[in-house]
Amino acid sequence: MTTNTLSLVQGDRKSNDKMSAIVQTEYGSTDVLSLQEVDKPVMSDNGVLVRVHAAAVHAGDWHLMRGTPFLIRFIFGGILKPKIKILGTDVAGRVESVGKDVTQFQIGDEVFGDLTECGFGAFAEYVCATEAVLAFKPTTLSFEEAATVPVSALAALQGLRDYGQIQAGQKVLINGASGGVGSFAVQIAKAFGAEVTAVCSTKKIEMVRSLGADHAIDYTQIDVTKNGRHYDLILDVAAYRSVFDYLPVLKTKGRYVLVGGSTARLFQVLFFGAWISRLSRRQVKCLVSKPNQADLLVLKDLIEAGKITPFIDRRYSLSEVPTAIRHIEERQVMGKIAIRL
Incomplete structure (x- = not known):
């Protein structure tokens, strides 16, 4: 193998370990959010690595971004600076790989879920979650529509x-x-x-x-x-x-x-x-909402029966997440905002 070929292989390996994500290292306005290259999440034995096809924005994202009300900083950690570096809780995507203890999903499955209890991270190309917070995506919805649901x-x-x-x-x-x-x-x-x-x-x-x-x-x-x-x-x-x-x-x-x-x-x-x-x-x-797979399946059934249809106000790309959150802060959104990757 030549030196140039070896360099190319090493470069590919390095890029495969990275992903694009919207990152936050301090509290504040949408100016604290930036698109960066970061390490892919490390998958545990009971983890499911999901290639994110879509996410969604809601009020909780801008509260966490700003760190207000102050009680949020105690609940999620990070009194002076946020412990959660990548926001986003609504996710829909395709299973990229699974840990050895995972039994419900396999590579290629289309899933959706709420990442609130798995460290957030939906505003990225990949996210790792436990199978307990994921469910099979409703067959009648696109990834963008499904991401607005959880x-x-x-x-x-x-x-x-x-x-x-x-x-x-x-x-x-x-x-x-x-x-x-x-x-x-x-x-x-x-x-x-x-x-x-x-x-x-x-x-x-x-x-x-x-x-x-x-x-x-x-x-x-x-x-x-x-x-x-x-x-x-x-x-x-x-x-x-x-x-x-x-x-x-x-x-x-x-x-x-x-x-x-x-x-x-x-x-x-x-x-x-x-x-x-x-x-x-x-x-x-x-209300104190509790993310769980059983209720995701209830919603999946209602959606596939035609009783629930997501209403999407606007769609943005990953790089436009700050703009999407600003729109949420204006309190004029009808239905949901989807993020497509």
């Missing part, structure tokens, strides 16, 4: 089914119905047989109607807490009003579930939810 649809499913205990025939109010979680929640609530009232801004009314909402309310025109209707379940995805505003329109023994919104509202429900529940005879809870 985090937001899992939150919607668990908020409605587990925390809200949704039942067929119930009247369900979804505040923030046009966003990532909200757009899935409208469809999932309809799949459970509920009568759905969706709350959003003026320009998003037609969008939530297209998702199947029975009633669409423009919050700039109508105050949902004073429209005379009462609900069995309120899923508050955009909690910027006090929970006390909603209690008068929540039926006795009804349920209020906070999914997202302002930090003040989050702390109100976390610290006072049990007390409010006892006094009001209504259940007030804050």
Whole structure:
């Protein structure tokens, strides 16, 4: 082997050990994000190495990027600087290799999943996860569509089914119905047989109607807490009003579930939810979503049955992740933002 040939082989070997990723080494605006060449993740015996074909952006990404609210730094580590260097939790791709203890997947399988409990890392060409957080990709969806499902649809499913205990025939109010979680929640609530009232801004009314909402309310025109209707379940995805505003329109023994919104509202429900529940005879809870394969399979079945369809607002490339996160921060996204690789 000649010296030149050896150099080429070594160069190829080195490049095969590298990948492109969006990297962050400090907290701040999208200026702290940069596209870099980094080492591929090292796969463990129970790991699944996935070649990422698509990812998705949601509010959690910009909270982690900025390190706000400050509580996030305690939860995910890194008080002064982030321990999570590569963001991204929603992933869809093809299995590149598997560890010796993996039994459910093999090379070439198309999968999707939520990487929240596997160190994040979806904004990269490769990511390593355990098989417990992955499931086979819905056959009816593209990689980009599938990548928008895990985090937001899992939150919607668990908020409605587990925390809200949704039942067929119930009247369900979804505040923030046009966003990532909200757009899935409208469809999932309809799949459970509920009568759905969706709350959003003026320009998003037609969008939530297209998702199947029975009633669409423009919050700039109508105050949902004073429209005379009462609900069995309120899923508050955009909690910027006090929970006390909603209690008068929540039926006795009804349920209020906070999914997202302002930090003040989050702390109100976390610290006072049990007390409010006892006094009001209504259940007030804050969702803590739990990524798991079983629920991904529930979502897969609903998708393949035609009961859930992801709504993608925009698509960006990997290098455009900072632009995608800026768009999320503007709070004007309808449905989801997909990242294609």
